[in-house]
Amino acid sequence: MNYPNKIKKEFHKNVNYANRGMDLENIINDTNTYLLEKDLAVIYKKPTPIGVVKVSYENNHQIINKAYFATESTLDYNGLYKGKYVEFDAKSTKSKTSFPLSNIHPHQIEHIRNIIRHGGIVFLIIEMNSNFYLLNGPDLINFIDNYSRKSIPFTYIEKNSYLLEYNYLKGLNYLKYVDIIGGIE
């Protein structure tokens, strides 16, 4: 995927987390910054969970000297849109034919079920075959519960998700489809 140089630079400034650098994550962070600035939604990426092992002090400030990245049991992004609870995760796969379900931890699947049951909007944004797809949580759970497969065929994703559009100023237009899946006016 190619973005204009200006945008590329924008995406790579303020890199705070060691495991950042993934294009999709940067696109979504920039999208959410745009949505916040335009006062359209209040959606943030949760900080990467870490387990701190060792801490010291430098000039009265705590410095972490040893820590590890922990696995997450919720999804990466959550927030508020038109009074509704919204949560999602962003996943990229290089496979052209199927999306491996190993990309989603069992705790996250359980969490997605919880969010659906409690009336929240939950989905995945999947980058695959150079496109971005929004797969609604219930459609993901439906696949998991009805097919004993280790990956979702691309044909299922194409048929059951929304193809997103990317704009270099506004980012990904995922809210358009949140209106639809959330039954929002």
Place this chain on the structure above:
Amino acid sequence: MNYPNKIKKEFHKNVNYANRGMDLENIINDTNTYLLEKDLAVIYKKPTPIGVVKVSYENNHQIINKAYFATESTLDYNGLYKGKYVEFDAKSTKSKTSFPLSNIHPHQIEHIRNIIRHGGIVFLIIEMNSNFYLLNGPDLINFIDNYSRKSIPFTYIEKNSYLLEYNYLKGLNYLKYVDIIGGIE
């Protein structure tokens, strides 16, 4: 405050974050675990944001060798309750007469305004004078906008917030008042 030994132990197991150990935080984490187990609400503490400076590899795993605790621009806890977006922070003060507003970062105040404007439920849980109070976001903002003071007098908190009850099995009964401030049946 005194808790039975069993509970105290419970509170201090699984200490993953170096800056944990605060009683109020542990009480709220345990409350949220209870609410999740009873399927009453899906509310999590966001991980503490850190800025990673140096990373190395040990047996193919990333290890963080230097990092610092970053300041948060949102509140510590958020999630979903009866279809509603809920976000809050927990603050303790040892002052008996007033709650210093320096406990809340300007970015967090801005964020509280955003959540209110977009139709979410947002509040503080304040531990003060050996009690726990739930102060609704709009009542906090109302104080900030109408009084040019650096702290909220305890009399304002007593008058404008809900006194919470602590139960060693169920934790803090804050959802009871979320029903009220959120206009939930």
